[in-house]
Amino acid sequence: MSVLAIVEQRMASEVLAAAQQFGSDVKAYSIDLPYTADAYTSAVEELIRKVNPTLVVFGHTYQTRDYAPRLAARFGRTLIGDVIAARFEKKDPPVFVRQMFQGKFNADVRLVGDGPHFVSIQAGAWRADGSPQVEKFSPASVTSRQVAEPPFREAARAVDLTAADIIVSVGRGIKEKENIPVVEALAQALGAELAASRPICDAGWLPMDRQVGSSGQTVSPKVYIAVGISGAIQHLVGMKGAKTIVAINKDPDAPIFEVAHYGIVGDLFEVVPALVEELKKTK
Amino acid sequence: MKIAVAIKQVPLRDSPLRLNAAGTWIDEDTLSFEINEPDAYALEEALQLREKHGGEVIVISVGPARVSQTIREALAKGADRGIHIESSSIDTFGIANLLATALRPESPDLILTGLQSDDLGYGQTGVVLAQLLGLPSSTIIMQVEIQPGKVRVKRELEDGWFQHIEMPLPAVLTIQSGLNKLRYATLMGIKKAKTKEIKVISLDGAAEVAPPSAVIEKLYAPEKNKQAQIFEGDPRTAAAKLVEKLRFEARVL
Ligand SMILES: Cc1cc2nc3c(=O)[nH]c(=O)nc-3n(C[C@@H](O)[C@H](O)[C@H](O)COP(=O)(O)OP(=O)(O)OC[C@H]3O[C@@H](n4cnc5c(N)ncnc54)[C@H](O)[C@@H]3O)c2cc1C
Ligand SMILES: Cc1cc2nc3c(=O)[nH]c(=O)nc-3n(C[C@H](O)[C@H](O)[C@H](O)COP(=O)(O)OP(=O)(O)OC[C@H]3O[C@@H](n4cnc5c(N)ncnc54)[C@H](O)[C@@H]3O)c2cc1C
Secondary structure, X not given: OEEEEEOOOOOHHHHHHHHHHHOOEEEEEEEOOOOOHHHHHHHHHHHHHHHOOOEEEEEOOHHHHHHHHHHHHHOOOOEEEEEEEEEOOOOOOOEEEEEEOOOOEEEEEEEOOOOOEEEEEOOOOXXXXXXXXXXXXXXXXXXXOOEEOOOEEOOOOOOOHHHOOEEEEEXXXXXXXXXXXXXXXXXXXXXXXXXXXXXXXXXXXXXXXXEEOOOOEOOXXXXXXXXXXXXXXXXXXXXXXXXXXXXEEOOOOOHHHHOOOEEEEOXXXXXXXXXXHHHXXXX | OEEEEEOOEEEOOOOOOOEOOOOOOEOOOOOOEEEOHHHXXXXXHHHHHHHHHOOEEEEEEEEOOOHHHHHHHHHHHOOOEEEEEEOOOOOHHHHHHHHHHHHHHHOOOEEEEEOOOOOOOOOOHHHHHHHHHOOOEEEEEEEEEEEOOEEEEEEEOHHHEEEEEEEEOOEEEEEOOOXXXXXXXOHHHHXXXXXXXXXXXXXXXXXXXOOOOEEEEEEEOXXXXXXXXXXXXXXXXXXXXXXXXXXXXXXXX
C-alpha cells in the first residue's frame, strides 16, 4: 500500500513509524508554509493529487484536527482520527482501532472503497524508530481566508507544576466547588501541589494554571495522585510520565487504572479523608 | 445576526455502558441522554452573541426521535427555534451533509458546533460541514469576537498556547468547553420553549446518502494491562495499604 505521511514538527517520528507499519511505499512530506486551515487544505490536496497515495497519515495534533477533516471531505472521505493501532489482515483494506466513549471502548473501523483514505494517529501510540527522508512541499499557489496571528501564551503561570515532587490532581468526581477542600487536605498532608483535570478549571473551581493535560501542563512528578479523574487521553498525555501513579475512582473500569501503579476503587469522599488520617497517623 | 448551533445528543455522563449482543454498538435501551458538553458551550456562546448583536439562534440536531428532548432544552435556555433531522446510523460525512442541506436555505451568518462529541469523539463534523457549505472554519475556539463582516477568534493550541485568527463571515467555528459560563434554563424559559417551533425533517424521500467510507465493525472493552495494584473494600484498610506501599515499595513518601 502506498502511504503519504504528512509531517509537522509535533509527533514527526511517530507519524513516520506508523506510516512504515501501514505500507512499504512511504513518502513523507512537510508543508513549507505558515499554517492556516485553507492554505494547508489546498497544499495537501495538491500533494495528494501528485503522489496519489492509498493512505494519508497524520499525527492527531490540533493542526490536523483543524484542516484534515476538510481535506478528507474534498475526497468524499471521513478522517479516521486519533487511531491507536492498526491491523492488516491478508488483503487490504486494513482495520484501524480507535477509542470511543471516552476510552471505555475500542472500536474496529474498516475502510471501505478506494483510496485515498485518511488516518491520524494518537500521540504516544507508535514508538518513534528510524526516520526516512522528509521532503518539503511548496504548493503552486496559496490562498487563505483565515489570517493567523503569531501564537501566544497567557500571562506567566503563577504555579509551576513541573517542579513539584508530589501532585494531587482532582477531577469531576469531586462534584462541586465546595468539595475542593477534601482534596486540598490530602495535598497538604503530603506537601503536594494541587492540580486538576480540565473541567475543574473550565468551571473556575481551580485556576487554569493548575490544569494538567494536552492543553495544560505536562508533569512528571515522583507521585501523581488522580482523584475522581476518568483518564481521558488529553489528560493522560500530561501526566503519564509520572514515576508513580495512584488512581482513586469509584469506577473499576475507568481508563485511569490502565496507567496507574496503585489504585483504590471507591468513593473519594470516603477514601481521601481516610488517606489523610492515615498519613497524619504515621507521620 | 443569524447563528446556527449544531447540537448532538450523547449518553448521560457516567452512564453505565453495555455493548449490544452483536458487539457492534452500545445497548441504548436503558440509557438516558443529554447535550454533548462542548455543544452546550457553543449554544451559550450563540446566546451571548445574540444578546450583544441581536438576531436569532437556531439549534439543529441529527438523530432519532429522542433528540427532540435535547432540542427542547436548548429552546428553554433561549434558542429561538429548532430543526430536528430524523435519522440514525450514518457516518460523519452523511451527518454533515444533512446539516448542510438543512442549513443552506437558512444562510446563517455564523455556525457553531462543539469541537468533539463526548461519545464517539471524531471531532470533525463542524469542519466537514464548513467544507460542504464552502465556508471558512476554525477549530477549538476559546473566544469569539464579531467585527463588521468578519470574526476574530482565539484558537487553542497545545500546551497552553493560543492564536488569534480572523476570517470573513459567514464562517463555521468549533467551540471548546470552558469559553464561557453556562446558564440554566429558567422556569419562564421552559414555559416559553413549549411554544417554540421545532421543524422536523424526515429522511424519507430525501436525497440518497452516500455509503460511508469507513464502517465501525466492532466495539469492545480495551484489554486490561493489570499492572495496577488495586485495593478495594473498606476505605480505611485500603488507605492504610496504599500509604504502606507508597512508603516501602515505591519509596516515594
Ligand atoms: C448506530 C450508529 C452507527 C454508526 N455507524 C457508523 C459507520 O458505519 N461509519 C461511521 O463512520 N460512523 C458511524 N457512526 C458514527 C457517526 O454517525 C458519528 O456520529 C459521526 O461520524 C459524527 O462523529 P461524532 O459523533 O464523533 O461527532 P464529532 O465530529 O466529534 O462532533 C463535533 C460536533 O459536531 C456536531 N455534531 C455531531 N453530530 C451531530 C449530530 N448528530 N447532530 C447535530 N450536530 C452534530 C456537534 O456540534 C458536535 O460537537 C454510527 C453511529 C451510530 C449511532
Ligand atoms: C482538544 C481537547 C483538549 C483537552 N485538554 C485537556 C487537558 O489539558 N486536560 C484535561 O484534563 N482534559 C482535557 N480535555 C478534556 C478531556 O477529554 C476529558 O473530558 C477530561 O479530562 C475529563 O475530566 P475528568 O476525568 O475530571 O472528568 P470525567 O471524565 O467526568 O471523570 C470523572 C471521574 O470521576 C469518577 N467519580 C465520580 N464520582 C466519584 C466519587 N464519588 N469517588 C470517586 N470517583 C468518582 C468517575 O467514575 C469518573 O471516572 C481536552 C479535550 C479536548 C477535546
